[in-house]
Amino acid sequence: MKTPTIYPNKLLQMVRQEVFEASDATTWESSVICIGEWQDAAGLPVQLQLCVQKDEAEFMESPQPTNSVFCPEKTPVDYMRQMQHYRVEAEQLRADGVPALQRLVTVARGDTGQASTIARFLLGLYNDRRFPFPMTNLRSIDTELFDDCMTVLAMDARACQQEVHLYFKDGLRIWEEMAKDWGVRDHTKAYQP
Numbered sequence: 001m002k003t004p005t006i007y008p009n010k011l012l013q014m015v016r017q018e019v020f021e022a023s024d025a026t027t028w029e030s031s032v033i034c035i036g037e038w039q040d041a042a043g044l045p046v047q048l049q050l051c052v053q054k055d056e057a058e059f060m061e062s063p064q065p066t067n068s069v070f071c072p073e074k075t076p077v078d079y080m081r082q083m084q085h086y087r088v089e090a091e092q093l094r095a096d097g098v099p100a101l102q103r104l105v106t107v108a109r110g111d112t113g114q115a116s117t118i119a120r121f122l123l124g125l126y127n128d129r130r131f132p133f134p135m136t137n138l139r140s141i142d143t144e145l146f147d148d149c150m151t152v153l154a155m156d157a158r159a160c161q162q163e164v165h166l167y168f169k170d171g172l173r174i175w176e177e178m179a180k181d182w183g184v185r186d187h188t189k190a191y192q193p
Helices: 008-020 076-108 115-126 135-140 143-158 171-181
Strands: 030-039 045-053 056-062 064-070
Touching: 076 115, 076 143, 115 135, 115 143, 115 171
Parallel strands: none
Antiparallel strands: 030 045, 045 056, 056 064
């Protein structure tokens, strides 16, 4: 999934226009404002909308308003600041995470004693249903590799722009070869000794 594009200036301008400068504030009920848009995992367009109702604000993703967040004690400007904070945080997580991911793939494709654990960790991020990874296995790796694993995990969990294998030109092939090279069993297939 791509990171949402947020339009803070548009949000401020429209909130002022729709809410604070309404010609007849007594009859004004609500406004829905598009403040960001992106594509979901299936490539379908999604909009982040801000619904302002008198003194309440609600964010919703259309076409699925059931995933909305409602918090009446926050103002639209609070939400805008929060979204800006998340965007900056996501950029930093990716700036740290992508190089860490590259280092881990290099290790996983090597023949060191820790390569198998790193490969299994990466395969778990890639598809945990096929390649489950017990997190306690991370106890056996060096501090630098552990830190890289945590950095990649944070990027994947908090700033997921795409699946981990898609950060590489031939990522699907690399990850499938990694599973084959290390003999990691696909748990979605029947066990065959």
